[in-house]
Amino acid sequence: MKVLVPVKRVIDYNVKVRVKADGSGVDLANVKMSMNPFDEIAVEEAIRLKEAGKADEIIAVSIGVKQSQETLRTALAMGTDRAILVIAADDVHTDIEPLAVAKILAKIVEEEQPGLVLCGKQAIDNDMNATGQMVSALLGWSQATFASKLEIDGDHANVTREVDGGLQTIKVKMPAIVTVDLRLNEPRYASLPNIMKAKKKPMDEKTAADYGVDCAPRLEVVKTSEPAERAAGIKVGSVDELVAKLKEVGAV
Amino acid sequence: MxxxxxxxxxxxxxxxxxxxxxxxxxxxxxxxxxxxxxxxxxxxxxxxxxxxxxxxxxxxxxxxxxxxxxxxxxxxxxxxxxxxxxxxxxxxxxxxxxxxxxxxxxxxxxxxxxxxxxxxxxxxxxxxxxxxxxxxxxxxxxxxxxxxxxxxxxxxxxxxxxxxxxSATDNPGLSEWVEDKVAESDRPELTSAGVVVSGGRGIGSEENFAMIEKLADKLGAAVGASRAAVDSGFAPNDWQVGQTGKVVAPDLYIAVGISGAIQHLAGMKDSKVIVAINKDEEAPIFQVADFGLVADLFDAVPELTEKL
Missing domain, CATH: 3.40.50.620 (HUPs)
Incomplete structure (x- = not known):
């Protein structure tokens, strides 16, 4: 079985986000970029499936600017077999919407015929939480979102999902789209020898036009602003003082 | 329309x-x-x-x-x-x-x-x-x-x-339900609770979370956790407050042993009154707290539970 893993290049989760002064977006020039953390978990799960003999080839895909090839190299260094880079924008500030990404991914699925698509549940930049569900809709495949456990068993998979109030296990028909949540696994670090080896692994370069997909945004960004700052309060010296203050403001 | x-x-x-x-x-x-x-x-x-x-x-x-x-x-x-x-x-x-x-x-x-x-x-x-x-x-x-x-x-x-x-449309028959594991609780639901008491990595263990639950029960509150506490296995994921968990805005939010990572603050900074208890006075959580108490949580939380 082939496994397709889409990965997104996003601002590193440790970097403090700065809104541009003209309100046009978040400043991404000269800031550290990394693989979306949820996508790292998806890559790790795909590699574990291969190690367990359930998958025989893992293809990483990234759709965005040319620099996304660095993110794909990371996926290759972790252990994916090959990569497809789809260039859909020139400016690092252009975010390709999940709908367009899903359309391109659906075309790649038609070409590559994977048995499973493993995605992160959301990207930490636009926080949309949509791409996996959209790919599933376009392909008419089954979907299992927010997975914390995945067991492939022949023509179906048992997936435990993180839902409001607890956990749910569902059985989905293969091929399927599974989007992964935090507790599925802990992604490995790429070792130096593997980073060197990854440089020789194949990476196809395509454009959105190759798949006939229009990436024009449906949502126009009117403005981007800083959230309202919350003013710092006071320090209290003791539990008694804390209880008194809470009573004073009517909080207890 | x-x-x-x-x-x-x-x-x-x-x-x-x-x-x-x-x-x-x-x-x-x-x-x-x-x-x-x-x-x-x-x-x-x-x-x-x-x-x-x-x-x-x-x-x-x-x-x-x-x-x-x-x-x-x-x-x-x-x-x-x-x-x-x-x-x-x-x-x-x-x-x-x-x-x-x-x-x-x-x-x-x-x-x-x-x-x-x-x-x-x-x-x-x-x-x-x-x-x-x-x-x-x-x-x-x-x-x-x-x-x-x-x-x-x-x-x-x-x-x-x-x-x-x-009537329903035709069932595409792509997936079927196997089981639910719903956390049984008499406590209010996290996202609609008037009061939330959350614990972070500072709580130290799953057993110690009982202290947070005791305070929550005294206040009729829901129990929350930071991602660090969830990742450390101290608390289940559906307790997680933050961008990768639930976003809450209760009347009172008590953060215990939580340093205040950006991703946690995103999930609770719209709460009306925020209380932070942490022994590190430099913890970023104090920058958003209305009332901050720099103290050992193992002393302060039982005392607070008793005095409320």
Missing amino acids: AVLLLAEVNDGELALDATAKAVTAAKSLGDVTALCVGATAAAAAEAAAKIDGVAKVLCAEDASLGHRLAEATAALIVSLAGDYEHIVAPATTDAKNILPRVAALLDVMVLTDVSGVVDGSTFERPIYAGNAIQTVKSADATKVISFRTSTFDAAGSQDAAPVENI
Whole structure:
């Protein structure tokens, strides 16, 4: 079985986000970029499936600017077999919407015929939480979102999902789209020898036009602003003082 | 213009608070038709009919619509979509599962976690874990939206609106339910609780979380946790407060042993009163706390539990 893993290049989760002064977006020039953390978990799960003999080839895909090839190299260094880079924008500030990404991914699925698509549940930049569900809709495949456990068993998979109030296990028909949540696994670090080896692994370069997909945004960004700052309060010296203050403001 | 609102129905029961908050957000967009789906949904439909602002309720009962499965519910919504300019829901895990599928089937973008309505096509939503707020204008004919419940007040009640029964569409039969593991609890639901007590990595162990639960029970509060506490295995993931967990805005939020990582702050900074208890006086949580207590939590929490 082939496994397709889409990965997104996003601002590193440790970097403090700065809104541009003209309100046009978040400043991404000269800031550290990394693989979306949820996508790292998806890559790790795909590699574990291969190690367990359930998958025989893992293809990483990234759709965005040319620099996304660095993110794909990371996926290759972790252990994916090959990569497809789809260039859909020139400016690092252009975010390709999940709908367009899903359309391109659906075309790649038609070409590559994977048995499973493993995605992160959301990207930490636009926080949309949509791409996996959209790919599933376009392909008419089954979907299992927010997975914390995945067991492939022949023509179906048992997936435990993180839902409001607890956990749910569902059985989905293969091929399927599974989007992964935090507790599925802990992604490995790429070792130096593997980073060197990854440089020789194949990476196809395509454009959105190759798949006939229009990436024009449906949502126009009117403005981007800083959230309202919350003013710092006071320090209290003791539990008694804390209880008194809470009573004073009517909080207890 | 008409709005179709997917009510939050769990095992036949309406999640009133989440649904009523989404109704508040949806009312300004047009006449709200609430859709209740499930293996059983009649009781939920009756409850939804009484939410102020709901003009009509559609009730679809079918085995294929039970257990939160996305495919059948999305197909039903798409079959109804022609009559509505907006298709909305509270941003629960169920809606997050279903709505993007609906949007893709309609060839429109989805707007998730919307925190503000500017006009019928312009909306505000947090991005980058709440570190920026983006205002976006949709060019799509149908707007598919999930509303972040913590930023809207729940709508009140009214005399019941009419309920109409509708049938499910054909079940695509792509997935089936196996089991639910629902955390049994008498405590209020995290996202609608008036008081939340949360523990972080500083709690140190799963056993020590009992101290947080004791304080929560004294206050009739829900229990939360930081991502660090969840990752360390001290608390289950559905307790997680933060961008990657739940977003809460209670009247009182007590953060114990939580340093205040950006991703946690994004999930609780809209709380009315924030209390932080941490032994590190440099912890960033103190920058958002109304009342900060620099103390050893193992002394302070039992004392607080006793004195409240």
